[in-house]
Amino acid sequence: MSSLSYGSLLVVVLISFLVPLLIGFFPFIRVPAPVLLIVFGIAVGPSGFGWVKVDLPVRVLSLIGLAFLLFLAGIEIDPRRLRGPIVRQIGLGYAFSLCLAAVVGFGLGAASITKSPLLIAIALSATSLGLVVPVLKDARQSETQVGQFSIAGASVADFGAVLLLSVFFSMSKGSTSGKLILLGGFVVLIVVAAATLLRLGTSERLTSVLEMLQDTTAEIRVRFAVVLLVLFVVLASKFGLETILGAFLAGAILNFVDRDSMSHPNFRVKLEAIGYGFLVPVFFVTSGLTFDLRALLHSPSAFAEIPLFLLGLLVVRGVPAVFYRSSVGRRNTIAIGLLQATSLPFLVVASAIGVSLGVIKPVTGTALVSAGLLSCVVFPLVALILLRRTEADASFSVELPRPSVQTRSANSRTWVSQIAESASFSGERQNHLG
Numbered sequence: 001m002s003s004l005s006y007g008s009l010l011v012v013v014l015i016s017f018l019v020p021l022l023i024g025f026f027p028f029i030r031v032p033a034p035v036l037l038i039v040f041g042i043a044v045g046p047s048g049f050g051w052v053k054v055d056l057p058v059r060v061l062s063l064i065g066l067a068f069l070l071f072l073a074g075i076e077i078d079p080r081r082l083r084g085p086i087v088r089q090i091g092l093g094y095a096f097s098l099c100l101a102a103v104v105g106f107g108l109g110a111a112s113i114t115k116s117p118l119l120i121a122i123a124l125s126a127t128s129l130g131l132v133v134p135v136l137k138d139a140r141q142s143e144t145q146v147g148q149f150s151i152a153g154a155s156v157a158d159f160g161a162v163l164l165l166s167v168f169f170s171m172s173k174g175s176t177s178g179k180l181i182l183l184g185g186f187v188v189l190i191v192v193a194a195a196t197l198l199r200l201g202t203s204e205r206l207t208s209v210l211e212m213l214q215d216t217t218a219e220i221r222v223r224f225a226v227v228l229l230v231l232f233v234v235l236a237s238k239f240g241l242e243t244i245l246g247a248f249l250a251g252a253i254l255n256f257v258d259r260d261s262m263s264h265p266n267f268r269v270k271l272e273a274i275g276y277g278f279l280v281p282v283f284f285v286t287s288g289l290t291f292d293l294r295a296l297l298h299s300p301s302a303f304a305e306i307p308l309f310l311l312g313l314l315v316v317r318g319v320p321a322v323f324y325r326s327s328v329g330r331r332n333t334i335a336i337g338l339l340q341a342t343s344l345p346f347l348v349v350a351s352a353i354g355v356s357l358g359v360i361k362p363v364t365g366t367a368l369v370s371a372g373l374l375s376c377v378v379f380p381l382v383a384l385i386l387l388r389r390t391e392a393d394a395s396f397s398v399e400l401p402r403p404s405v406q407t408r409s410a411n412s413r414t415w416v417s418q419i420a421e422s423a424s425f426s427g428e429r430q431n432h433l434g
Protein backbone atom coordinates (compact mmCIF):
# COMPACT_ATOMS: atom_id res chain seq x y z
CA MET A 1 0.00 0.00 0.00
CA SER A 2 2.85 2.38 0.86
CA SER A 3 4.30 1.92 -2.64
CA LEU A 4 1.25 3.57 -4.21
CA SER A 5 1.69 7.22 -5.19
CA TYR A 6 -1.20 9.66 -5.13
CA GLY A 7 0.62 12.55 -6.79
CA SER A 8 -1.12 12.05 -10.14
CA LEU A 9 -4.50 11.80 -8.45
CA LEU A 10 -3.79 15.07 -6.64
CA VAL A 11 -3.23 16.87 -9.94
CA VAL A 12 -6.37 15.30 -11.42
CA VAL A 13 -8.65 16.38 -8.56
CA LEU A 14 -6.99 19.80 -8.51
CA ILE A 15 -7.89 20.26 -12.18
CA SER A 16 -11.46 19.17 -11.47
CA PHE A 17 -11.61 21.86 -8.76
CA LEU A 18 -10.02 24.69 -10.76
CA VAL A 19 -11.97 24.30 -14.02
CA PRO A 20 -15.38 25.32 -12.57
CA LEU A 21 -13.68 28.26 -10.81
CA LEU A 22 -12.17 29.34 -14.12
CA ILE A 23 -15.59 29.28 -15.78
CA GLY A 24 -17.09 31.14 -12.81
CA PHE A 25 -14.50 33.93 -12.87
CA PHE A 26 -14.61 34.23 -16.66
CA PRO A 27 -18.23 33.62 -17.72
CA PHE A 28 -17.44 34.61 -21.29
CA ILE A 29 -15.76 31.18 -21.63
CA ARG A 30 -18.74 29.40 -23.11
CA VAL A 31 -17.16 25.96 -23.19
CA PRO A 32 -18.73 23.02 -21.32
CA ALA A 33 -16.74 22.00 -18.25
CA PRO A 34 -16.14 18.40 -19.46
CA VAL A 35 -14.39 19.77 -22.54
CA LEU A 36 -12.08 21.93 -20.44
CA LEU A 37 -11.38 18.99 -18.12
CA ILE A 38 -10.24 16.90 -21.08
CA VAL A 39 -8.19 19.79 -22.50
CA PHE A 40 -6.39 20.31 -19.18
CA GLY A 41 -5.85 16.56 -18.98
CA ILE A 42 -4.18 16.67 -22.41
CA ALA A 43 -2.02 19.59 -21.29
CA VAL A 44 -0.63 17.90 -18.16
CA GLY A 45 -0.54 14.38 -19.63
CA PRO A 46 1.97 12.57 -21.84
CA SER A 47 0.84 14.53 -24.93
CA GLY A 48 1.51 17.83 -23.13
CA PHE A 49 3.93 18.68 -20.34
CA GLY A 50 4.12 15.09 -19.12
CA TRP A 51 3.48 15.96 -15.49
CA VAL A 52 0.84 13.30 -14.88
CA LYS A 53 0.47 9.66 -15.84
CA VAL A 54 -2.45 7.26 -15.48
CA ASP A 55 -1.39 5.14 -12.52
CA LEU A 56 -3.49 2.67 -10.51
CA PRO A 57 -5.41 5.13 -8.28
CA VAL A 58 -6.31 7.34 -11.24
CA ARG A 59 -7.31 4.37 -13.40
CA VAL A 60 -9.57 2.85 -10.74
CA LEU A 61 -11.34 6.11 -9.94
CA SER A 62 -11.71 6.83 -13.66
CA LEU A 63 -13.50 3.51 -14.21
CA ILE A 64 -15.80 4.20 -11.26
CA GLY A 65 -16.38 7.71 -12.62
CA LEU A 66 -17.41 6.31 -16.00
CA ALA A 67 -19.85 3.94 -14.32
CA PHE A 68 -21.29 6.77 -12.25
CA LEU A 69 -21.63 8.99 -15.33
CA LEU A 70 -23.70 6.31 -17.10
CA PHE A 71 -25.60 5.73 -13.86
CA LEU A 72 -26.56 9.42 -13.61
CA ALA A 73 -27.47 9.43 -17.30
CA GLY A 74 -29.81 6.49 -16.67
CA ILE A 75 -31.46 8.42 -13.84
CA GLU A 76 -32.30 11.20 -16.30
CA ILE A 77 -34.48 8.82 -18.33
CA ASP A 78 -38.06 9.66 -17.45
CA PRO A 79 -40.68 7.29 -18.93
CA ARG A 80 -43.26 10.07 -18.64
CA ARG A 81 -41.43 11.92 -21.41
CA LEU A 82 -41.88 8.94 -23.71
CA ARG A 83 -45.65 8.96 -23.77
CA GLY A 84 -48.23 10.42 -26.10
CA PRO A 85 -47.59 11.87 -29.57
CA ILE A 86 -43.92 12.53 -28.80
CA VAL A 87 -43.20 8.77 -28.86
CA ARG A 88 -43.98 8.43 -32.55
CA GLN A 89 -41.80 11.38 -33.54
CA ILE A 90 -38.91 10.30 -31.34
CA GLY A 91 -39.18 6.71 -32.61
CA LEU A 92 -39.21 7.76 -36.26
CA GLY A 93 -36.32 10.11 -35.66
CA TYR A 94 -34.17 7.45 -34.02
CA ALA A 95 -34.99 4.85 -36.67
CA PHE A 96 -33.97 7.35 -39.34
CA SER A 97 -30.83 8.12 -37.32
CA LEU A 98 -29.81 4.44 -37.33
CA CYS A 99 -30.30 4.29 -41.10
CA LEU A 100 -28.15 7.38 -41.57
CA ALA A 101 -25.55 5.95 -39.18
CA ALA A 102 -25.31 2.79 -41.26
CA VAL A 103 -24.90 4.79 -44.47
CA VAL A 104 -22.23 7.07 -42.97
CA GLY A 105 -20.39 4.24 -41.21
CA PHE A 106 -20.20 1.95 -44.20
CA GLY A 107 -19.44 4.93 -46.45
CA LEU A 108 -16.40 5.70 -44.28
CA GLY A 109 -15.51 2.01 -44.43
CA ALA A 110 -15.72 1.99 -48.23
CA ALA A 111 -13.38 4.99 -48.27
CA SER A 112 -10.88 2.98 -46.15
CA ILE A 113 -11.17 5.51 -43.31
CA THR A 114 -12.18 2.86 -40.80
CA LYS A 115 -11.90 -0.91 -40.54
CA SER A 116 -15.03 -1.18 -38.41
CA PRO A 117 -17.95 0.66 -40.04
CA LEU A 118 -20.43 -0.82 -37.58
CA LEU A 119 -18.57 0.52 -34.54
CA ILE A 120 -18.35 4.00 -36.08
CA ALA A 121 -22.06 3.85 -36.96
CA ILE A 122 -22.99 2.94 -33.38
CA ALA A 123 -20.67 5.62 -31.98
CA LEU A 124 -22.20 8.32 -34.18
CA SER A 125 -25.75 7.32 -33.23
CA ALA A 126 -25.36 8.42 -29.59
CA THR A 127 -26.24 11.70 -27.92
CA SER A 128 -24.62 12.78 -24.68
CA LEU A 129 -27.59 12.94 -22.31
CA GLY A 130 -25.26 13.88 -19.46
CA LEU A 131 -24.16 17.01 -21.36
CA VAL A 132 -27.45 18.00 -23.00
CA VAL A 133 -29.45 18.03 -19.76
CA PRO A 134 -27.14 20.47 -17.90
CA VAL A 135 -27.07 22.79 -20.93
CA LEU A 136 -30.87 22.87 -21.08
CA LYS A 137 -31.22 23.29 -17.32
CA ASP A 138 -28.77 26.21 -17.25
CA ALA A 139 -30.68 27.85 -20.10
CA ARG A 140 -34.03 27.16 -18.34
CA GLN A 141 -35.19 25.15 -21.34
CA SER A 142 -35.46 21.68 -19.80
CA GLU A 143 -39.22 21.95 -19.15
CA THR A 144 -40.10 23.58 -22.47
CA GLN A 145 -41.28 21.67 -25.52
CA VAL A 146 -37.84 22.00 -27.09
CA GLY A 147 -36.24 20.67 -23.91
CA GLN A 148 -38.63 17.74 -23.72
CA PHE A 149 -37.94 16.70 -27.32
CA SER A 150 -34.18 17.09 -26.80
CA ILE A 151 -34.06 15.10 -23.56
CA ALA A 152 -36.39 12.37 -24.82
CA GLY A 153 -34.44 12.02 -28.06
CA ALA A 154 -31.13 11.93 -26.20
CA SER A 155 -32.50 9.32 -23.78
CA VAL A 156 -33.53 6.97 -26.57
CA ALA A 157 -30.25 7.50 -28.44
CA ASP A 158 -28.11 6.97 -25.34
CA PHE A 159 -29.91 3.77 -24.37
CA GLY A 160 -29.90 2.44 -27.93
CA ALA A 161 -26.20 3.14 -28.44
CA VAL A 162 -25.20 1.51 -25.14
CA LEU A 163 -27.34 -1.52 -25.97
CA LEU A 164 -25.93 -1.91 -29.49
CA LEU A 165 -22.37 -1.49 -28.28
CA SER A 166 -22.89 -4.17 -25.63
CA VAL A 167 -24.31 -6.64 -28.15
CA PHE A 168 -21.89 -6.15 -31.04
CA PHE A 169 -18.67 -5.03 -29.36
CA SER A 170 -18.60 -6.51 -25.89
CA MET A 171 -15.12 -7.32 -24.59
CA SER A 172 -16.25 -10.86 -23.84
CA LYS A 173 -16.00 -13.57 -26.45
CA GLY A 174 -19.00 -15.16 -28.08
CA SER A 175 -21.29 -14.91 -31.08
CA THR A 176 -23.83 -12.15 -31.56
CA SER A 177 -26.72 -14.60 -31.23
CA GLY A 178 -25.27 -15.88 -27.97
CA LYS A 179 -24.95 -12.34 -26.67
CA LEU A 180 -28.58 -11.65 -27.61
CA ILE A 181 -29.66 -14.66 -25.56
CA LEU A 182 -27.59 -13.42 -22.63
CA LEU A 183 -29.06 -9.95 -23.09
CA GLY A 184 -32.55 -11.43 -22.94
CA GLY A 185 -31.70 -13.20 -19.70
CA PHE A 186 -30.24 -9.99 -18.32
CA VAL A 187 -33.40 -8.07 -19.20
CA VAL A 188 -35.56 -10.69 -17.47
CA LEU A 189 -33.38 -10.38 -14.38
CA ILE A 190 -33.74 -6.59 -14.46
CA VAL A 191 -37.54 -6.85 -14.70
CA VAL A 192 -37.60 -9.21 -11.73
CA ALA A 193 -35.33 -6.86 -9.76
CA ALA A 194 -37.53 -3.84 -10.57
CA ALA A 195 -40.69 -5.71 -9.54
CA THR A 196 -39.04 -6.83 -6.31
CA LEU A 197 -37.92 -3.29 -5.48
CA LEU A 198 -41.40 -1.92 -6.17
CA ARG A 199 -42.92 -4.53 -3.88
CA LEU A 200 -40.43 -3.75 -1.12
CA GLY A 201 -41.27 -0.08 -1.51
CA THR A 202 -44.81 -0.76 -0.33
CA SER A 203 -43.60 -1.99 3.06
CA GLU A 204 -44.46 0.62 5.67
CA ARG A 205 -41.86 -0.77 8.07
CA LEU A 206 -39.08 -0.53 5.48
CA THR A 207 -40.19 2.95 4.43
CA SER A 208 -40.12 4.23 8.01
CA VAL A 209 -36.62 2.83 8.56
CA LEU A 210 -35.39 4.43 5.32
CA GLU A 211 -36.85 7.79 6.31
CA MET A 212 -35.20 7.50 9.73
CA LEU A 213 -31.74 6.75 8.28
CA GLN A 214 -31.75 8.70 5.02
CA ASP A 215 -30.43 12.01 6.44
CA THR A 216 -28.13 10.57 9.11
CA THR A 217 -24.52 9.52 8.68
CA ALA A 218 -25.87 6.21 7.40
CA GLU A 219 -27.13 7.95 4.19
CA ILE A 220 -29.01 4.73 3.58
CA ARG A 221 -30.59 5.71 0.27
CA VAL A 222 -27.25 6.74 -1.19
CA ARG A 223 -25.70 3.46 -0.04
CA PHE A 224 -28.58 1.57 -1.65
CA ALA A 225 -27.99 3.41 -4.93
CA VAL A 226 -24.30 2.47 -4.85
CA VAL A 227 -25.18 -1.16 -4.12
CA LEU A 228 -27.62 -1.18 -7.05
CA LEU A 229 -24.99 0.34 -9.35
CA VAL A 230 -22.27 -2.15 -8.42
CA LEU A 231 -24.73 -5.07 -8.52
CA PHE A 232 -25.88 -4.29 -12.06
CA VAL A 233 -22.31 -3.72 -13.23
CA VAL A 234 -21.27 -7.11 -11.84
CA LEU A 235 -24.32 -8.84 -13.34
CA ALA A 236 -23.67 -7.28 -16.76
CA SER A 237 -20.09 -8.53 -16.58
CA LYS A 238 -21.25 -12.03 -15.57
CA PHE A 239 -23.65 -12.10 -18.52
CA GLY A 240 -20.83 -11.19 -20.89
CA LEU A 241 -22.17 -7.67 -21.57
CA GLU A 242 -20.50 -4.30 -21.27
CA THR A 243 -20.44 -2.93 -17.74
CA ILE A 244 -21.64 0.46 -19.00
CA LEU A 245 -24.96 -1.18 -19.88
CA GLY A 246 -25.35 -2.37 -16.28
CA ALA A 247 -24.51 1.09 -14.93
CA PHE A 248 -26.95 2.78 -17.31
CA LEU A 249 -29.79 0.39 -16.51
CA ALA A 250 -29.13 0.71 -12.77
CA GLY A 251 -29.83 4.44 -13.04
CA ALA A 252 -32.95 3.84 -15.12
CA ILE A 253 -34.28 1.28 -12.63
CA LEU A 254 -33.58 3.60 -9.70
CA ASN A 255 -35.51 6.38 -11.42
CA PHE A 256 -38.39 3.98 -12.08
CA VAL A 257 -38.71 2.66 -8.52
CA ASP A 258 -37.84 5.93 -6.77
CA ARG A 259 -41.15 7.76 -7.21
CA ASP A 260 -41.66 9.07 -3.67
CA SER A 261 -39.42 12.11 -4.03
CA MET A 262 -41.29 14.09 -1.36
CA SER A 263 -39.90 11.95 1.48
CA HIS A 264 -36.30 12.41 0.34
CA PRO A 265 -36.04 15.58 -1.79
CA ASN A 266 -32.24 15.73 -1.51
CA PHE A 267 -31.60 12.17 -2.67
CA ARG A 268 -30.80 13.08 -6.28
CA VAL A 269 -28.72 16.04 -5.13
CA LYS A 270 -26.59 13.75 -2.98
CA LEU A 271 -26.00 11.33 -5.85
CA GLU A 272 -25.06 14.17 -8.20
CA ALA A 273 -22.70 15.53 -5.53
CA ILE A 274 -20.83 12.21 -5.46
CA GLY A 275 -20.80 11.87 -9.24
CA TYR A 276 -20.33 15.39 -10.59
CA GLY A 277 -18.45 16.58 -7.52
CA PHE A 278 -15.80 13.85 -7.48
CA LEU A 279 -15.94 10.77 -9.68
CA VAL A 280 -17.12 12.03 -13.09
CA PRO A 281 -14.51 14.83 -13.35
CA VAL A 282 -11.78 12.25 -12.71
CA PHE A 283 -13.06 10.28 -15.72
CA PHE A 284 -12.97 13.34 -18.00
CA VAL A 285 -9.49 14.45 -16.90
CA THR A 286 -8.22 10.88 -17.34
CA SER A 287 -9.70 10.85 -20.84
CA GLY A 288 -7.48 13.82 -21.57
CA LEU A 289 -4.45 12.06 -20.06
CA THR A 290 -4.93 9.11 -22.44
CA PHE A 291 -5.62 11.39 -25.43
CA ASP A 292 -2.81 10.78 -27.95
CA LEU A 293 -2.48 14.27 -29.40
CA ARG A 294 1.01 13.71 -30.78
CA ALA A 295 -0.06 10.73 -32.87
CA LEU A 296 -2.96 12.77 -34.21
CA LEU A 297 -0.72 15.70 -35.17
CA HIS A 298 1.78 13.39 -36.84
CA SER A 299 -0.93 11.73 -38.95
CA PRO A 300 -2.42 14.15 -41.50
CA SER A 301 -4.91 11.52 -42.65
CA ALA A 302 -6.20 10.99 -39.11
CA PHE A 303 -6.32 14.75 -38.54
CA ALA A 304 -8.49 15.04 -41.65
CA GLU A 305 -10.90 12.49 -40.17
CA ILE A 306 -11.96 14.93 -37.43
CA PRO A 307 -14.20 17.12 -39.66
CA LEU A 308 -15.58 13.97 -41.29
CA PHE A 309 -16.60 12.52 -37.92
CA LEU A 310 -18.01 15.90 -36.85
CA LEU A 311 -20.06 16.07 -40.03
CA GLY A 312 -21.13 12.48 -39.42
CA LEU A 313 -22.48 13.42 -35.98
CA LEU A 314 -24.38 16.32 -37.48
CA VAL A 315 -25.91 14.16 -40.20
CA VAL A 316 -26.69 11.08 -38.10
CA ARG A 317 -28.14 12.84 -35.05
CA GLY A 318 -28.98 16.31 -36.37
CA VAL A 319 -30.92 15.59 -39.55
CA PRO A 320 -33.53 13.30 -37.89
CA ALA A 321 -34.75 16.31 -35.90
CA VAL A 322 -36.71 17.20 -39.03
CA PHE A 323 -39.45 14.91 -37.67
CA TYR A 324 -40.07 17.45 -34.88
CA ARG A 325 -40.57 20.46 -37.16
CA SER A 326 -44.36 20.24 -37.20
CA SER A 327 -44.38 20.50 -33.40
CA VAL A 328 -41.65 23.04 -32.61
CA GLY A 329 -41.02 25.07 -35.78
CA ARG A 330 -38.01 25.46 -38.04
CA ARG A 331 -35.58 27.35 -35.77
CA ASN A 332 -36.26 25.15 -32.75
CA THR A 333 -35.86 22.07 -34.94
CA ILE A 334 -32.36 23.19 -35.89
CA ALA A 335 -31.56 23.80 -32.20
CA ILE A 336 -32.77 20.31 -31.23
CA GLY A 337 -30.75 18.79 -34.05
CA LEU A 338 -27.59 20.51 -32.83
CA LEU A 339 -28.20 19.37 -29.26
CA GLN A 340 -28.82 15.80 -30.42
CA ALA A 341 -25.53 15.90 -32.35
CA THR A 342 -23.63 16.75 -29.15
CA SER A 343 -21.72 13.68 -27.99
CA LEU A 344 -18.56 13.00 -26.02
CA PRO A 345 -18.62 10.43 -23.17
CA PHE A 346 -19.97 7.64 -25.35
CA LEU A 347 -17.40 8.43 -28.05
CA VAL A 348 -14.67 8.12 -25.43
CA VAL A 349 -16.05 4.75 -24.32
CA ALA A 350 -16.64 3.46 -27.85
CA SER A 351 -13.18 4.47 -29.05
CA ALA A 352 -11.54 2.86 -26.01
CA ILE A 353 -13.43 -0.39 -26.60
CA GLY A 354 -12.64 -0.31 -30.31
CA VAL A 355 -8.93 0.18 -29.63
CA SER A 356 -8.92 -2.59 -27.00
CA LEU A 357 -10.57 -5.01 -29.43
CA GLY A 358 -8.23 -3.95 -32.24
CA VAL A 359 -11.07 -2.98 -34.59
CA ILE A 360 -9.99 0.66 -34.89
CA LYS A 361 -6.57 2.30 -34.75
CA PRO A 362 -5.65 4.37 -31.68
CA VAL A 363 -5.23 7.46 -33.83
CA THR A 364 -8.71 6.94 -35.31
CA GLY A 365 -10.13 6.71 -31.81
CA THR A 366 -8.36 9.96 -30.98
CA ALA A 367 -9.87 11.62 -34.04
CA LEU A 368 -13.33 10.38 -33.01
CA VAL A 369 -12.94 11.84 -29.52
CA SER A 370 -11.66 15.10 -31.05
CA ALA A 371 -14.83 15.36 -33.10
CA GLY A 372 -16.81 14.84 -29.91
CA LEU A 373 -14.90 17.65 -28.21
CA LEU A 374 -15.69 20.02 -31.07
CA SER A 375 -19.35 19.00 -31.02
CA CYS A 376 -19.56 19.94 -27.32
CA VAL A 377 -17.98 23.33 -28.00
CA VAL A 378 -19.83 24.36 -31.15
CA PHE A 379 -23.25 22.69 -31.27
CA PRO A 380 -24.71 23.66 -27.86
CA LEU A 381 -23.49 27.25 -28.27
CA VAL A 382 -25.22 27.68 -31.64
CA ALA A 383 -28.34 25.91 -30.33
CA LEU A 384 -28.63 28.29 -27.36
CA ILE A 385 -28.23 31.29 -29.67
CA LEU A 386 -31.14 30.02 -31.79
CA LEU A 387 -33.28 29.39 -28.70
CA ARG A 388 -32.59 32.88 -27.35
CA ARG A 389 -33.59 34.41 -30.69
CA THR A 390 -36.80 32.41 -30.64
CA GLU A 391 -37.56 33.67 -27.12
CA ALA A 392 -36.76 37.23 -28.16
CA ASP A 393 -39.09 36.99 -31.17
CA ALA A 394 -41.84 35.53 -28.99
CA SER A 395 -41.53 38.28 -26.36
CA PHE A 396 -41.47 40.94 -29.09
CA SER A 397 -44.66 39.57 -30.66
CA VAL A 398 -46.33 39.58 -27.23
CA GLU A 399 -45.33 43.17 -26.50
CA LEU A 400 -46.35 44.39 -29.96
CA PRO A 401 -49.53 42.54 -30.92
CA ARG A 402 -50.42 42.49 -34.56
CA PRO A 403 -53.37 44.80 -35.27
CA SER A 404 -56.65 43.34 -36.42
CA VAL A 405 -58.17 43.89 -39.84
CA GLN A 406 -60.59 46.52 -38.46
CA THR A 407 -57.74 48.36 -36.71
CA ARG A 408 -55.60 48.36 -39.85
CA SER A 409 -58.55 49.58 -41.87
CA ALA A 410 -59.21 52.40 -39.42
CA ASN A 411 -55.54 53.32 -39.36
CA SER A 412 -55.52 53.39 -43.16
CA ARG A 413 -58.52 55.71 -43.24
CA THR A 414 -56.89 57.98 -40.67
CA TRP A 415 -53.69 58.04 -42.68
CA VAL A 416 -55.54 58.88 -45.91
CA SER A 417 -57.54 61.63 -44.22
CA GLN A 418 -54.34 63.13 -42.79
CA ILE A 419 -52.82 63.27 -46.27
CA ALA A 420 -55.96 64.86 -47.68
CA GLU A 421 -56.03 67.48 -44.93
CA SER A 422 -52.34 68.21 -45.47
CA ALA A 423 -52.87 68.61 -49.21
CA SER A 424 -55.88 70.88 -48.64
CA PHE A 425 -53.90 73.02 -46.20
CA SER A 426 -50.99 73.24 -48.66
CA GLY A 427 -53.36 74.37 -51.47
CA GLU A 428 -55.00 77.01 -49.31
CA ARG A 429 -51.59 78.29 -48.27
CA GLN A 430 -50.42 78.59 -51.89
CA ASN A 431 -53.64 80.49 -52.82
CA HIS A 432 -53.16 82.82 -49.88
CA LEU A 433 -49.53 83.54 -50.82
CA GLY A 434 -50.58 84.09 -54.44
